Amino acid sequence: MDHWFITMDGSLKARWQKAFPDAKPSTPELVEKRAKSGDLVWIVTSVASWPQLTQRLVPMGLTVVLLSYAPQDKEALKALDLGARGYAHTLAAANVLRQVALVVTNQGVWVGQELLAKVIGGTFKALSQRTEVSPSADSDHLALLTERERGVALAVSRGATNKEVARQLDITERTVKAHLSAIFKKLSVRDRLQLMLKLSPIREQASH
Amino acid sequence: MDHWFITMDGSLKARWQKAFPDAKPSTPELVEKRAKSGDLVWIVTSVASWPQLTQRLVPMGLTVVLLSYAPQDKEALKALDLGARGYAHTLAAANVLRQVALVVTNQGVWVGQELLAKVIGGTFKALSQRTEVSPSADSDHLALLTERERGVALAVSRGATNKEVARQLDITERTVKAHLSAIFKKLSVRDRLQLMLKLSPIREQASH
């Protein structure tokens, strides 16, 4: 079983060589002629034709894994839909790449934990609403908060520190923390970073 | 990295001992005190409090895998939603358990193939109908960074802590800090929060 790494110029990143000493660099044109059934093909998504290439390689009995510099959920889902068996970060460490190889060559599927959590989280809520009474309306997160908590949440989502929020709202830093703790609990996030991520779509809508 | 197997009576199945010679049996009460960050905790779902236990263990930096005698999709989704990294059959063979351990300790997620296909297949259609992926307006910022710094910046912009980034890129937390300091200086931001704002695809200023 051979490893093929597909980039535009056929270059072979040192990390890949480290992960798989027998790794072979190649191009979209050449890999179709040289790869044998059962081989593992890694394609960098900066290769514009990766969707078409994936669609041709999978029926040939090749296992395809996509590598992206800026992983995006939609791209990952598209890759899996086209028959790819994995989607990982181009900069993944050597031991991670070996792990991916192990999984996908054993009939497994590899996707990042974040995507899976997102995908499954969304599906879980959808499934739950059919059988259970789920009070969480996932439409607008801010609707779950009180007026004061909303103020704090919005300030934090703009990157403000606790001290800054306190100054803006003319309350003590301790009170800001109290509101934040309530916000974290209500929205089920662990810290202000996750809060920013959860509220970022709202910021986007609010400015249009 | 230690393995902990949680059952009601703290018994240790022979299969588990075979898979991991250094496996330690424990109970829901004891594991919280004895397990260290990075350890892998296997919980049998016949332990009624597994959801609460999982929620407490995950934030502690522990990797949690659920084992069920009668795997069900819904239970698996709940487990993953609570932060578990794997869901397998209690009677899985030793070599399968070792495989699961390898995957989950490398930022991967282990679920049955059927469930994964079901979940991803269903979600893909839902996500596809959304708006097109916006061309990343952050490419200019990322261009200022080195390859490694880009990896760190992207992970942080997804809300990861330094410890998580370190695990993902297989470097020490100290090195993550070094890269972050360089990133902050290059992009003229004071902390990770401002970095997130700068790298978030859509900014409020951009729409004015």
Add this chain to the structure above:
DNA sequence: AAAAATATTGTACTGATGGACAGATTAGAT
């Protein structure tokens, strides 16, 4: 009237964060 939700502030603690000093190594360019 009683209960619940909201808003506010306090102390003390743990863990995360970022900077201040640093040094070591490796690959590539001049």
Add this chain to the structure above:
DNA sequence: ATCTAATCTGTCCATCAGTACAATATTTTT
């Protein structure tokens, strides 16, 4: 052969963030 940029790691320390206990006052709901 030097030099430079990139990568990785170390200790120490001040600050920040979040929680665990709080308590008190006001408003709203039942």
